[in-house]
Amino acid sequence: MDERKKRILRAIVQDYVQSAEPVGSRTLAKKYQLGISPATVRNEMSDLEEEGFLEQPHTSAGRIPSVKGYRFYVDSLQPGVSITKQDAQSIGDLWTPTTDMGDFFLEVAKMISQISHNVSLFLAPAHDTSVIRFIHVLPISDSQAVMVVVTDVGALDNEPMHFEEPSRDVILACAAHFSQALTDISIGDITIAFLTEQIQALEGNPQVYEVLALTLYRAIAKRKLFYSVGATQLLEQPEFQDIKKVQPILSMLEQSDQLSQLMHPIKSDAGQIQISIGAENANEELKDLSLIQASFGKDKQAVGTLAVLGPTRMEYGRIIGILTYIQQFITGLSKQQTKR
Numbered sequence: 001m002d003e004r005k006k007r008i009l010r011a012i013v014q015d016y017v018q019s020a021e022p023v024g025s026r027t028l029a030k031k032y033q034l035g036i037s038p039a040t041v042r043n044e045m046s047d048l049e050e051e052g053f054l055e056q057p058h059t060s061a062g063r064i065p066s067v068k069g070y071r072f073y074v075d076s077l078q079p080g081v082s083i084t085k086q087d088a089q090s091i092g093d094l095w096t097p098t099t100d101m102g103d104f105f106l107e108v109a110k111m112i113s114q115i116s117h118n119v120s121l122f123l124a125p126a127h128d129t130s131v132i133r134f135i136h137v138l139p140i141s142d143s144q145a146v147m148v149v150v151t152d153v154g155a156l157d158n159e160p161m162h163f164e165e166p167s168r169d170v171i172l173a174c175a176a177h178f179s180q181a182l183t184d185i186s187i188g189d190i191t192i193a194f195l196t197e198q199i200q201a202l203e204g205n206p207q208v209y210e211v212l213a214l215t216l217y218r219a220i221a222k223r224k225l226f227y228s229v230g231a232t233q234l235l236e237q238p239e240f241q242d243i244k245k246v247q248p249i250l251s252m253l254e255q256s257d258q259l260s261q262l263m264h265p266i267k268s269d270a271g272q273i274q275i276s277i278g279a280e281n282a283n284e285e286l287k288d289l290s291l292i293q294a295s296f297g298k299d300k301q302a303v304g305t306l307a308v309l310g311p312t313r314m315e316y317g318r319i320i321g322i323l324t325y326i327q328q329f330i331t332g333l334s335k336q337q338t339k340r
Contacts, residue, residue, distance in 0.1 A: 001072070007034060008044050009053055010077045013065050017313050020238040022062025067278040067312065070290070074275055074316050083321040087115070091322070091329060101303055105296075106227065108326060109306065113230030116319060117237055118310030119253065121228045121293075123263045124303070130154075130187045135216065137161070137175035139168050147215050151187065156219045161212070166205050174208040182216070190220055228259055239288065239311045248285045262286075263293055263305045273320050278312045290314055294323040296330050303330065 001009075011032040012023045025042035028034060034041060045063050048054045053069035056062075065073065094107045102124055109120035130151040139145045143163050149156040163171060181198050182190075195217060199209035231253045240246040252259065262283065276291045292314075293307035306326070308319050 004034075004036070005044055005048060006077055007032075008041060009048060009065070009069060010073065012045075012054065012063060013069065013073045013077070016064050017315055020313060022057055022064050024062040027062075065312075067280065070277045070312055070316075071280070074277070078317050078320075081317060081321045081324055083325040084318075087318075087322055088325060091326060095329075095333075105304060105306060106229075109227070109229050112306075112308055112319070112322060113233050116308060116310060116315060117230075117233045118308050118314060118319075119228055119230040119234045121226075121259060121263060121307040121309060123226050123305045123307075132182050132185050132187065135175065135179040135182060135212075137172065137212070139171065142168060145171060147212070147219065149216060149219055157222055159215045159219045161215050163208065163211060166208050170205055171208055174202070174204040175212060177202045177204055178209060178212045187220055190217065192217060226259070228253065234310060237311050237313075239313065245288070249289070252283075252285045262291060262309075263307050273323055275316070275320075288312065290316075292316070292319050292323065294327060296327060 008028065011028050011034070015023045015027065015031070025038045025045055028045075029036065029038040029041050036044075045054060048069070049056060049063060052066055053072060054063040055066045057064055090111055091108060094111070095104055105122050105124070109122050112118070113120040130153045133150045133152055136148040136150070137145050138148065145161045145163070147159045147161055149159075166174075178199070181202060192213075195213040199206070199213050202209055231250070234240065234249075234253075235246060240249065262281075272294070274291075274293050276286075278290060279287050281287065281289065281291060286309075288311060289309055290312045291307055291309050293305055295305045296303040306323065308314075308323075
């Protein structure tokens, strides 16, 4: 993409994020001092639309960014990630030497939700250091079974499972392979992505392995602290004034298990920010939403994963800047405590 198209796409994203209104060529030419005529801007916008970076909603003469356009903006066009002094001060004010880390992240989640008008999610690990010793599957009928997960510090809650077709022998054979693959794995390392990778390498019935993996993840998720704040903030966004459009999102926000499965913790020392935009999300309910998440660690222990869920028209730079700053803030706390 040439520099002129980049400037135009950047201006469209920034304008649409602020206004929630499709952006026209005349607006861009006047407002952003691009140094070219509205007719030239219009031609460039047409090219960007043909290339998949822009969309034209209904009969509006203006354009809005597509998922491809947002992705290019996030990866290549954003100004350097930073945080405002006000946001940094607000985060610092939430911490004192006696503050519980969970309470700190709850307050941070509230703050992010209030300033961004999005939903904030926090998932804190529980028993991250415990290790799976074995996974036992107890059939109770031809189509039902119970999973018992035993760790080095005790057992997780029993979880019921339902199978459609496989025989009892097939289920038990797959369960044995599944248990062997997960033996000596730390609870804190188990994510949906990790389980998917593990079961793809196992021989046997894929449907049975999928049930086993989801059941194990559900059992682990019950032992984690999870909360979400800001559902009403999200519903104030202009994208979600249509009740038919917002109903599936409301239903999802009521299901904490479903929400927590959206969050896939990454290594706490990696310093990465994960961004999923619109249709990049596997969940159909998220096709109009973006999810930005980061994992945090302190003293080589996982603290949790904080995520922001909002419309694709969100302030990516500001959210990424805040999450990056919090990672640096937590790292700084660890270094201060180490010096004492």
